[in-house]
Amino acid sequence: MNHRVARNILWACLTAALAPTACAQGDTIPVHPYRIVHTYPHDPTAFTEGLFYEDGYLYESTGEFVGAGVRKVKLETGEIVQRRDTPAGYFGEGIIASGQRILQLSWQQGVGFIYDKASFKLIDQIRYPGEGWAMTRDANHIYMSDGTPVIRILDPQTFAQTGSIAVTANGEPLQQINELEWVKGKIYANVWQTARIAEIDPATGHVVGWIDMTKLVQAQTVGDPENDVLNGIAYDAGRDRLFVTGKRWRSVYEVKVGK
Known part of the structure; x- marks a missing residue:
């Protein structure tokens, strides 16, 4: 199979445009099953771009x-207990905490905003080349996506x-990505859209693995398939809980991956 055919099959599988048997022939990566453990409320006006649990x-x-902004939300009720608008004219994107600071990316403007985690006060900015999409982190690094196949590694300080x-x-x-x-x-x-x-x-x-959430996505009634898609993953490491949601979805889902 040449690279162009493989690439086309991969994208067709990702967008659920091929039957499972066809995907199995062109995609050798295992697909992990999952089940919904719990459903929590989510603000249906939230155009979710970044999510983490802490x-x-x-x-x-x-x-x-x-309407872009950052918010702190009670998982069990969906209540917004703290929020701040992103500076005017910027399209809010990914978010991550580093110590007592929160970093929020903007989409195409190459500017990131640093907020005090406790007060949400804007305290600084950073600049970066290209687009900003999302972030996560481990103990020593921040990982940033920009829509390309390359994930950037950032110093957390x-x-x-x-x-x-x-x-x-x-x-x-x-x-x-x-x-x-x-x-x-x-x-x-x-993977967007x-x-x-x-x-x-x-x-x-x-x-090394896929989690296919086609059925979960199809169950949503957001009304705008071009934009209101699966987007938002958060993990509670202390209790081993994985949460997913989407843009303008009415729910955050706690899911368990694996049999």
């Missing part, structure tokens, strides 16, 4: 040029880029 709360970044990971699936570069989450030594990544989450080995950049 200290008992969900932290969420919302996008679009009007200075936010300067220190390295990168070239992501491939079946030997082909994986395009449209979006929202990220660090889960048990792997990077989970939404698809119903699949990629499980990425950060040591090699290889996609």
